[in-house]
Amino acid sequence: MSASHSYKEISIGDLNRNKILSAAEKEFALHGFKGARVQQIADRAALPKTNVLYYFKSKESLYLALLDDILRLWNSRFDEATVGDDPAEVLAHYIADKMEISRCRPDASKMFALEIINGAPNLNKFFKDQHASWMAGRVDVIKQWIDQGKLDSTDPHYLLFNIWATSQHYADFSVQINELRGKPMTQTDFSEATNNLIKLILTGCGLSVPKEFR
Incomplete structure (x- = not known):
């Protein structure tokens, strides 16, 4: 050959x-x-x-391959954050990444949402192992940021849950958003929504919004 x-x-x-x-x-x-x-x-x-x-x-192996891809895609930007990093920069870019995935891969978000709604039967092992470990590591970093006075005191779990909920809303509820706005969201609309979301979350944590997202 x-x-x-x-x-x-x-x-x-x-x-x-x-x-x-x-x-x-x-x-x-x-x-x-x-x-x-x-x-x-x-x-x-x-x-x-x-x-x-x-x-x-099989259909199951295809489904699991997609779930694995989605989870790795979502966690990629925040994986390497450390206590020495600037929380405003880290969180702003994490939110921006999540919003970009909602714009470019809305079906991935909807697929994951359906899996969770149905009890996460194909994610239980992952959640108990890798995902739980990832979450614990990120929560620890946020707690250290709080202890160092880098951001206001807040529950790290709730902070991350709110980031996920608000950013993934633009994918999972895109039909409702488009209906209420009277038109589909463009890339410019997503950029404006991203900056707005970053401002809401960061200022709620006592952080200043990085210049590139103002």
Whole structure:
């Protein structure tokens, strides 16, 4: 097998896999895990059902792959924050990242919301291990910021819950937002909403808003 032929096959494989993941994200967002069908995912991806099952052995393995991707995507910016960092900068960028994901990957947020609403049957082990550990680490950093007087006293859990709730609202309730505004949100609208949310949360914590978000 030539090098060029090998590269072509890898490229096609990656392309197909991305098509499947994108289609599956939409179907799971619309119908949840139980309601989504592999054939529907294949039809949306414009691929044979056998191709879907070639890359992902079952609907469950495809679903879990997406959940893992979503959780890693959401936690990425805040993962490395330390007590020595500026909480205003860290939190502002974390909120901005969450809002950008709501703009670009709304179906990912909706899919996750449905999983939680249904009791998180596929996330229990993750929550008990990796996610719980991540949360404990972030809460500890926020507590140290408070102890050092870098931000006002607040419950770190509630702070993070409020960031998640407000930023993910723009994805999970996009239909309601668009209906009440009378039009879909543009990228400029999202930028304005992001700056507004950063201002609300940071000033509520006694922090100044970084210049780039004013």
